[in-house]
Amino acid sequence: MxxxxxxxxxxxxxxxxxxxxxxxxxxxxxxxxxxxxKTWLACEEHREHLSQFLGVRGFLKDVVRFEEWEPVDEGPGGGSAADR
Structure with missing residues (x-):
């Protein structure tokens, strides 16, 4: 789709x-x-694959439904937690 x-x-x-x-x-x-x-976005089909990719490297911190995600502002010049 x-x-x-x-x-x-x-x-x-x-x-x-x-x-x-x-x-x-x-x-x-x-x-x-x-x-x-940092964030990656995932559809239902790719959530597990992307989670495993990050997880085996020790990078994955959290998986949250998109509508529940609350990006954190890191201040001037720091970008936001929602950048991919």
Missing amino acids: VPDDPAVPICSAKGCRASAVWVLAWNNPKLHTPERR
């Missing part, structure tokens, strides 16, 4: 154009401060 609205968030899996249902919050401790959260 391809979202008609470009504002509709889509899955981060390579080649997938499905609407995102999940937010996978992650952090690479070699690059990010402990409180920093």
Whole structure:
């Protein structure tokens, strides 16, 4: 399914154009401060695969339904936790 609205968030899996249902919050401790959260978005089909990819590397911090995700503002110049 391809979202008609470009504002509709889509899955981060390579080649997938499905609407995102999940937010996978992650952090690479070699690059990010402990409180920093990067995010990938996932459709139902790719949630497990993307979670495993991040999990085996020790990066996965949280998986939350998209409508429940509350991005954290990191202040000026810091971006937000919702950047992919």
